[in-house]
Amino acid sequence: MSDLTLDRAYAPLRRQRRLPLPPLGASLALLFLAALVLAALLPQLFTRLDPLAIVPREAFQPPSWAHWLGTDQSGRDIFARIVHGTRQSLFIGLAATALSMTIAITLGLLGGLGGARLDRGVGWLLEVLFAFPSLVLALLFVAVFGSGIGPLIIATGLGGAPGYARMVRGQVLAVRNAGYIEAARALGHPTSRIVLRQLLPNAMRPLVVTLTMGVGQAIVWASALSFLGLGARPPAPEWGTMLSMGRDFIANAWWLTFFPGLFIVLTTLSTTVTGRYIQQRLEGRLP
Amino acid sequence: MNTVATHRGAADPRRERLAALGRRAAVRLAGGVLVLWAVATLTFFALRLMPGDPVLAILGGASGNPTPETIEATRAEYGLDKPLPVQYVVYLGRLLQGDLGASYSQHMPVTRVLAEQGGATLKLTVAALVLAWLLVLLLTVVTAGRGRLIGGAASLAETLCAALPHFWLGVVLLAVFAFGLRWFPPAGSDGLATLVLPALSLAIPLAGFIAQVTRESLELTLEQPFVLTARTRGLSDFAVRFKHALRHALLPGVSLSGWAIGALISGAVVCEVIFSRKGVGRQLYQAVMTQDLPLVIGISLVVAAGYVLANILVDLLYQWIDPRQQEQNP
Numbered sequence A: 001m002s003d004l005t006l007d008r009a010y011a012p013l014r015r016q017r018r019l020p021l022p023p024l025g026a027s028l029a030l031l032f033l034a035a036l037v038l039a040a041l042l043p044q045l046f047t048r049l050d051p052l053a054i055v056p057r058e059a060f061q062p063p064s065w066a067h068w069l070g071t072d073q074s075g076r077d078i079f080a081r082i083v084h085g086t087r088q089s090l091f092i093g094l095a096a097t098a099l100s101m102t103i104a105i106t107l108g109l110l111g112g113l114g115g116a117r118l119d120r121g122v123g124w125l126l127e128v129l130f131a132f133p134s135l136v137l138a139l140l141f142v143a144v145f146g147s148g149i150g151p152l153i154i155a156t157g158l159g160g161a162p163g164y165a166r167m168v169r170g171q172v173l174a175v176r177n178a179g180y181i182e183a184a185r186a187l188g189h190p191t192s193r194i195v196l197r198q199l200l201p202n203a204m205r206p207l208v209v210t211l212t213m214g215v216g217q218a219i220v221w222a223s224a225l226s227f228l229g230l231g232a233r234p235p236a237p238e239w240g241t242m243l244s245m246g247r248d249f250i251a252n253a254w255w256l257t258f259f260p261g262l263f264i265v266l267t268t269l270s271t272t273v274t275g276r277y278i279q280q281r282l283e284g285r286l287p
Numbered sequence B: 001m002n003t004v005a006t007h008r009g010a011a012d013p014r015r016e017r018l019a020a021l022g023r024r025a026a027v028r029l030a031g032g033v034l035v036l037w038a039v040a041t042l043t044f045f046a047l048r049l050m051p052g053d054p055v056l057a058i059l060g061g062a063s064g065n066p067t068p069e070t071i072e073a074t075r076a077e078y079g080l081d082k083p084l085p086v087q088y089v090v091y092l093g094r095l096l097q098g099d100l101g102a103s104y105s106q107h108m109p110v111t112r113v114l115a116e117q118g119g120a121t122l123k124l125t126v127a128a129l130v131l132a133w134l135l136v137l138l139l140t141v142v143t144a145g146r147g148r149l150i151g152g153a154a155s156l157a158e159t160l161c162a163a164l165p166h167f168w169l170g171v172v173l174l175a176v177f178a179f180g181l182r183w184f185p186p187a188g189s190d191g192l193a194t195l196v197l198p199a200l201s202l203a204i205p206l207a208g209f210i211a212q213v214t215r216e217s218l219e220l221t222l223e224q225p226f227v228l229t230a231r232t233r234g235l236s237d238f239a240v241r242f243k244h245a246l247r248h249a250l251l252p253g254v255s256l257s258g259w260a261i262g263a264l265i266s267g268a269v270v271c272e273v274i275f276s277r278k279g280v281g282r283q284l285y286q287a288v289m290t291q292d293l294p295l296v297i298g299i300s301l302v303v304a305a306g307y308v309l310a311n312i313l314v315d316l317l318y319q320w321i322d323p324r325q326q327e328q329n330p
Helices: A004-017 A023-041 A078-113 A116-130 A134-145 A149-176 A179-186 A191-204 A207-227 A239-249 A255-285 B002-009 B013-048 B054-058 B068-077 B084-096 B110-143 B148-163 B166-180 B193-221 B225-232 B237-274 B280-289 B293-321 B323-328
Strands: none
Touching (some): A023 A078, A078 A149, A078 A191, A078 A239, A116 B013, A134 A149, A149 A191, A207 A255, A239 A255, A239 B166, A255 B166, B013 B293, B280 B293
16 A cells, blocks of 8 residues: 555556557457457358358368368368358357356355355365366266257356356455445445445456456367367357368368367457456556 | 564474475365365266266167166166165265276276376376476566567567467467478377477467466566666676576466466367377267266366365465465465
8 A cells, every 4th residue: 555656656657568569459359359240240241152052073172262261071161161150159158258257256246245154165166166177177067968059158158167256256355345335335225236236346347357358268168179079060160160170181181270270269369459458448547 | 573583482494384384285185185075976966967878878879779688787787776875875985995986988997097098198288387387488588578579579479379279279280290291290199209299289378378477477576676686786687587586476377387287187188189199188088978977087086186186286385485475374
């Protein structure tokens, strides 16, 4: 607290130093994410080719003017498949993150507000879930409930939940005793209102950054499961599934795996850069 | 002033620190055993919920067309005809004796599968962890605090590395260095040459993550007064960075190591599948595909045990490197 004045004095300097990526990076990332959302809603805007049309004559064509990113083993256009796969991959990432967050907020609130005994229980449950590396937890889930899009989302969401839950709990504990909560209590507001209007928004603010980056991570983990053949079924143009199919032809047709993976990388990169940009904005406004 | 008091109170502060560390280790280990019991219980009941008859899985799936007599005999042989609580108690009792049951698909004890495959995975993950830290040190110590341009470029490289998924990196490395340039074999698990590509595809994304944290902390450390003191004493820039700043700057990276081990195990599953390597990860994947319950349970349990133990070790290491932590939460 005593360093506050010092911090203020250094604030302009520090803000300058804390920008490792220029705003150019952030705007490119936002642009790419916007294009992804557009592709998910209206894939026809980006390509007129059918992602499922089988043309054996045109199988294994390298990238060319007619097929920007080449064709796969059945002569389907890779670019069209990637564009049409955006909807599913993005949906899986968002749904899994939403699930992670729902579990995390429930556990975090229970642990942070429910008293010492409940908190110990939640901490213990988190530790049990943490004993599994996330892919092992997801594989266990798939072993029990089978493969497919639904289990894939739940498995990815479960795998990410313990990490978020630990963060939410820490945040709730930190915010719980803040002055404005005490003030709201003194004013006689009901607990539910305090939790919803004061506690959650303030506890969640630092988590916005993690959440933005989390969507990218969820897409990666879901793709990993699809890549192992445990996600979307093959003809579907999902990015991880495309990678998994292309793996058999890696020795002579690199574009089958390279481009779907590139889009996964670009998506994660964009969510990371965007997340960091939000972080800088938040910190800039709140020194 | 405080140190004088402690000197008088205890004959040897170093010994006292060790004792505190030992107490913490005992508490953490006891907690770890409890967690593992919960993990074992959870996996047992979760896998009993699994759709499909395990007996059919033992006999090679429904396509094997086993006779009802064979099914009954197998059910009795594996103890699956007993009520669930009995099965659970028997299972826990065996677990305490180090018996993880027999794999349905490989017809041998799970412990033997683990003993045969564990070494390869351990070698891969350790190699990847060492490689990742080498990359981190190289990237951060050389480039931290060198101005906006170099720092920005290095930071961009780290962000890019961290965004690379293991499975894609593995496939790209495979295409370029195994099939294109033919420098390394595309598959197999014997010899050092087969280790290079899988270890790299695990290490590069991890290095990206750790380097981001280490760079930030190193840049903050380089602005500390004690670094200036070291410089005024005439130490070379190299010595300042390696001997003085690094030790402080490593702490956040070390605290990430527990998480890193988990990420490495997850990544090992994927990399072992891509490079057709021997190892626990690929066994787990195959066990899930063939619905081999004892093998899935056995591998998950052992992985969880290793992960819990590794986290406890990282925690203790962290306490040892940074005594300030000990004072904060004794």
